[in-house]
Amino acid sequence: EVQLVESGGGLVQPGGSLRLSCAASGFTFSNHWMHWVRQAPGNGLVWVSRINDDGSSPIYADSVKGRFTIARDNTKNTLYLQMNSLRPEDTAVYYCARGPETSGYYIDYWGQGTLVTVSS
Amino acid sequence: SDELAQPPSMSVSPGQTARITCSGDALPKKYAYWYQQKSGQAPVLVISEDTKRPSGIPERYSGSSSGTMATLTISGAQVEDEADYYCYSTDSGGNQRGVFGGGTKLTVL
Numbered sequence: 001e002v003q004l005v006e007s008g009g010g011l012v013q014p015g016g017s018l019r020l021s022c023a024a025s026g027f028t029f030s031n032h033w034m035h036w037v038r039q040a041p042g043n044g045l046v047w048v049s050r051i052n053d054d055g056s057s058p059i060y061a062d063s064v065k066g067r068f069t070i071a072r073d074n075t076k077n078t079l080y081l082q083m084n085s086l087r088p089e090d091t092a093v094y095y096c097a098r099g100p101e102t103s104g105y106y107i108d109y110w111g112q113g114t115l116v117t118v119s120s
Numbered sequence: 121s122d123e124l125a126q127p128p129s130m131s132v133s134p135g136q137t138a139r140i141t142c143s144g145d146a147l148p149k150k151y152a153y154w155y156q157q158k159s160g161q162a163p164v165l166v167i168s169e170d171t172k173r174p175s176g177i178p179e180r181y182s183g184s185s186s187g188t189m190a191t192l193t194i195s196g197a198q199v200e201d202e203a204d205y206y207c208y209s210t211d212s213g214g215n216q217r218g219v220f221g222g223g224t225k226l227t228v229l
Contacts, residue, residue, distance in 0.1 A: 035218065044206065044220060059215045059216075106153045106165075106208060107153075107165065108174070111162065
């Protein structure tokens with residue numbers, strides 16, 4: 001069974017940093033591209049970032065480029081999102097998600113999400 | 121534009137057919153995907169590559185695409201189908217970044 005478990009969310013002040021983790025199990029992690037998607041309270045889904053299977057090609061939405069860094073450790077089956085210079089508008093549930101082996105550009109499984117709140 | 125536009129809400133009675141649309145200039149060259157999100161839960165993929173239904177998704181869910189519009193159809197909607205539905209595709213840039221539509225709140229009552 002595919003499982004994606006996010007952790008690391010919490011309350012942080014504007015300008016602060018936070019690192020999210022996503023522990024993957026139930027599939028061969030190193031064969032799959034991975035994504036981060038966020039959802040502000042009461043709002044829709046917003047794609048944030050994607051990383052390819054070996055971690056060599058990270059891609060970002062314009063809203064987070066230069067502030068967020070996606071990374072992965074295939075020896076630990078873990079995906080990361082380092083978030084710096086956080087703003088109140090970054091407040092959201094952050095979902096870790098898997099791209100299928102056949103095409104990593106979309107998402108076939110999602111974690112349950114972790115809440116990030118940016119507030120003073 | 122790579123934006124995807126969806127109606128904010130729609131309502132059907134149980135047993136009726138719900139058709140949720142997603143329009144975008146890039147859709148003639150891009151696949152559309154559909155996700156269902158029930159209240160307080162993570163999204164679930166219900167249609168991939170315009171028309172494919174993943175294992176475990178009821179047959180009443182189907183997808184189609186023509187020109188700049190993709191459509192998710194729920195034939196004989198059930199009360200349990202009440203949820204937010206999001207279309208998804210990738211942008212037309214070389215990096216093919218992900219793009220979600222704004223979501224459609226489907227009410228079945």
